[in-house]
Amino acid sequence: MEFSPFNKVVKLCIQGMSAEEQGKPEEAVRFFMQGWKEADNDHEKFLAAYYMARHQRTTADTLKWLETALSHAIKLNDDTVKSAFPALYTRIAECYEKLSDPVKSRENLELARLYKDNPSDKGPFYHGTKANLQIGDVLTAGGLSNYKSEFKMNHIYFTALVNGAGLAAALAKGEGRERVYIVEPTGNFENDPNLTDKKFPGNPTRSYRSENPLKIIGEVTDWVKPDPEELQRFRDKLENSKGDIIN
Structure with a gap:
């Protein structure tokens, strides 16, 4: 799926980010959750889950949403989302560090380094x-x-x-x-x-x-x-x- 600012889920995420900037986290969560419920494909689910992860009260719940976002991103297997892998794996590593699992933390940090920089996009x-x-x-x-x-x-x-x-x-x-x-x-x-x-x-x-x-x-x-x-x-x-x- 081609990223578009006119996509319905992208619009909801933009509204959620606007609510965040206005100091309205509960309103932001409603927009992100609506995006998750209306998501019809892996790209939309990846985006909605990514933002849902920002508003969880526990590290375990944050990790759950981050790994949900990652699972949908991996299914896509395209350059639109591959550039998000370094940040996504880094955040997952931080969660495992907080959950006292240094092995999985190191594994995810290594994956973050693997995907960092050097765009693989071949165009056109x-x-x-x-x-x-x-x-x-x-x-x-x-x-x-x-x-x-x-x-x-x-x-x-x-x-x-x-x-x-x-x-x-x-x-x-x-x-x-x-x-x-x-x-x-x-x-x-x-x-x-x-x-x-x-x-x-x-x-x-x-x-x-x-x-x-x-x-x-x-x-x-x-x-x-x-x-x-x-x-x-x-x-x-x-x-x-x-x-x-x-x-």
Whole structure:
């Protein structure tokens, strides 16, 4: 399942996180539990269980929800959730340490180290923009941010989710048509630290960045355009954001 901010369970998790930020833990739990009850697949169950684990009163119950989240993540076996494994295994290790089980704690810490860094994603990869480009053109770092116009970016950004690139294209500055290009990294790349292990576990949007150029090798035209109302909410959120960009 492709991660989408418009998914019903993702929306409920976002509402739960908002309640957390407002100091309303009981309300947050209601949103997360509703997400768990409405989850129809392993990806949705993974997310809902992950957040339920944050609101348990005992270490044993926290561990139960974390291992439930892990079991659904393992069933998926895709790069959307693999990036969450280091943090997930680390939290499980901490639970076993508190429960006086150092053997299982060490086992999970070793698994966390095994999955850390070095994205295994093989693509295909996409870049969303309003620029009119051609196959063979090269995108390079050094441009101005779409979200903070005075900010010069040290990396070029891309994603393995076509609709995520479509959202980026819709949010991009400019008057041109929204375009989603298929791109090929020409060097090493890393998880986008602005999105990885932030509100959502791991790198669910499969968002990456590189100091090396991206080569355009094609264009996609059948991506799903975001609803205008949802898009406006994203624009409003970006305009009101006070967070710093990790450059």
